[in-house]
Amino acid sequence: MNLNRVLIYGMGLMGGSLALSLRKKYPDVFITAVIRSEKSKITILEKSLANEVFLQKELTSPDWTLYDLVVFSTPVESILQIIPTLPKSGNTIFMDLGSTKETIVSAVEAYYGSNTHNYISTHPMCGSEQVGPEAAVPDLYADKLCILTPPQSASNESLEWVRVFWESVGSWTMEMDSKSHDETLANLSHLPHVVSTVLVNVAGANTTTMKEVLGSPKPITGGGFRDMSRIAGSNPDMWISIFKENKSFLYQSIDEFIHQLTEVRDLLKPDLPFDEGKIRKFWELALLNKEQIRKSK
Amino acid sequence: MNLNRVLIYGMGLMGGSLALSLRKKYPDVFITAVIRSEKSKITILEKSLANEVFLQKELTSPDWTLYDLVVFSTPVESILQIIPTLPKSGNTIFMDLGSTKETIVSAVEAYYGSNTHNYISTHPMCGSEQVGPEAAVPDLYADKLCILTPPQSASNESLEWVRVFWESVGSWTMEMDSKSHDETLANLSHLPHVVSTVLVNVAGANTTTMKEVLGSPKPITGGGFRDMSRIAGSNPDMWISIFKENKSFLYQSIDEFIHQLTEVRDLLKPDLPFDEGKIRKFWELALLNKEQIRKSK
Known part of the structure; x- marks a missing residue:
């Protein structure tokens, strides 16, 4: 794989870790x-x-042709x-x-129209509650899923190149269209972050709980709360x-959560x-769903 | 500490692990x-x-005086x-x-009245999604919190004995009255389990998500979902x-969660x-609550 020059926009945990993976490989x-x-x-x-390293204002019109690969690792808006x-x-x-695909893919498709291009949207699923280049590690992408979402008119060669690239840094890949990606991720990633955040705020709003918490020299929490609160309020x-x-897929997921x-x-x-039977049924359904989603017994 | 004979009711993960801790110490x-x-x-x-080992039906009227310590490690009802x-x-x-204290402590107080007794209710916070004696390990209680809830008329000696006992198997202890315990645990333990369970069922109810999940050879989930679903549907x-x-404290916690x-x-x-500002405020409040509850930065 020909990879001499790479331009990375944004050097937080993800961009920085990608740089370290690149250097290794x-x-x-x-x-x-x-x-x-x-x-x-x-x-x-x-x-x-x-x-x-350039500041954004120092490199407003990069010469894109200098690079084999350009990676955007900034918030979706930018x-x-x-x-x-x-x-x-x-x-x-x-x-x-980017963590969401619909708006990016729509923008790429609107811009390129029927012109063949080499833009592939990807989503390596290895977020963390840690942030910034200090937290960057070379094996962040090892054994992680990277979802590939080719916009219309993306060349087959670029899709293949990007797949091989991610696999070369240790990830495994699957393709997903942008709508399926955003709906699936609303349930498997975005909703969990919202729920974790609400969970600590519910505990924080309870006077008795906080009195005990503040009166204790060590955390009162067991492993359940610890795991469930890890991603709360991060980033x-x-x-x-x-x-x-x-917005709209997340609204639907939260709404379904409230309903259940x-x-x-x-x-x-x-x-x-x-009604013990109803609780048991709900609990058993969760075990089944958990096994299917986590692919574990 | 004089500990020659111990009777343990219920030999699941908790009772079994206590047995192993006892053997070690x-x-x-x-x-x-x-x-x-x-x-x-x-x-x-x-x-x-x-x-x-006796089956319950084989030992209906134990001679309690034979034992230095009797441990009830069964569901609260029994x-x-x-x-x-x-x-x-x-x-x-x-x-x-027991994982809840109010009903147990009330039953002990109703039974003993003003008679001094040696019954101390305790709650070692080391549950796990694993169950059964197969899962028992000798260090389950090491570095874990054990909450002590002495009912009225419990002797000071028994409270002190139980504290020293838990510390001897590596736990740290704090006292909590039964109502504060149940309200605090509703927020820090019971609600997280409910929320984890609902989370996998929400994902499981979404057709797009499950289509992608079932079509993938490996889990699509990142660390967030994995942590957030670990305790779902367990036990x-x-x-x-x-x-x-x-029931009533958990109802209140769930209700507050739905509200938020x-x-x-x-x-x-x-x-x-x-409204970006409101989301940011909510997220920042969560970081503060998380630090206070987990006592971590």
Whole structure:
């Protein structure tokens, strides 16, 4: 695989880890980073995440043809702003790591129309509650799923190139169209983050709980709460962007969650006899769903 | 600490692990197990969780005075049935590992009245999605919180004995009254289990998600969903018991969760402009609550 020069927009956990994976697999690669603010520049250079770093304002019109690969690892909104500035010809492969696909893919399709292009939208599923280039690690993508979403008119060669690329850094890939991606991710990623966040705020709003919590020298929580709260409140900028970009599917997922949770709550109504059978059925259905989704027994 | 003979009712993960912890700390201890069904007998003996095993029907009126310590590690309902059969004098220490406290403590107080007794209700917070004596491990209680809830008229000596006992197997302890325990645990343990269970059922109810899930050779989930679904649907018998015993506090917690989640959902209403500030505030509040509850930065 020919990979000499790579341009990465955004050097947070994802972009930075991609740089480290690249260095491991392609030791001679020359990486150019474009970042928004000065403050992470030192970390990026110290960790060798890039050979050169530009602020966005310093590189407003990059010469795209210099690069074999350009990666957009910024919030979706800023990717949407860049798309209409991309070249309509050349061999450079473009890809993003956006958490939602519909708006990006629509923008690419609107821009390129029936012109063949080399833009493949991708979503490596390895987010973390950690952020920033300090947290970057070379094996973030190993054994992780990277979802590939080719917009219309993407060349077969670019799709194949991007697949081989992700597999070369240790990921496994599957294709998903943008709508299926966003609906599936609303349920398997976005809703869990919302629910985790609400969970800690519900505990935080309970006076008795917080009195005990604050009176205890160590956490009162068991493994359940610990796991369930890990992703709460993490990375607000990214999540605000996901909320915006996946508004309607996320609305539907939350709505269904409220609907199902209300059914559970109502089984506990003070004046009703306790319907053990319904709870058991609900619990057993969850075991079945969990096995299918996690592919584990 | 004088610990020669111990009687353990119920040899699942918790009772079995307690047996292993006891053997490690008190190598000469003689453990008697009382179990409900024949099927785990072989595992219990093979793993040396007990020196002798009785079925419940074989030991209907135990001679309590034989034991230094009697541990009830069964669902709360069956503990409630045993309490009125306990002796009103003697040196035996009684304790349970029940996940809820109100009904147990009320039953103990109703039974003993103003008689001094040695019954201390305890809650070691080390549940797991694993069940049964097969899953028992000697360090389950190491570094875990064990909540102590002494009923009225419990002797100071028994409370002190039970505290030293739990600390001797590696736990740290705090005292909590039964109402505070059940309200706090509704938020920090029971609600998370309900929410995890609903989460997988919401994903399971979504056709697009399940089509992608079933079409993929490996799990589509990232770390978020994996952590958030770990405890879903686990151990239905125990959870049905918790639902029964902590009905009203759990109802309140779920109700507050629905209330807060509805507020988040409504921020995503199709015709409303997206209120970034409110989401950010909610997310930042969660970070603060999470730090306080988990005592981590």
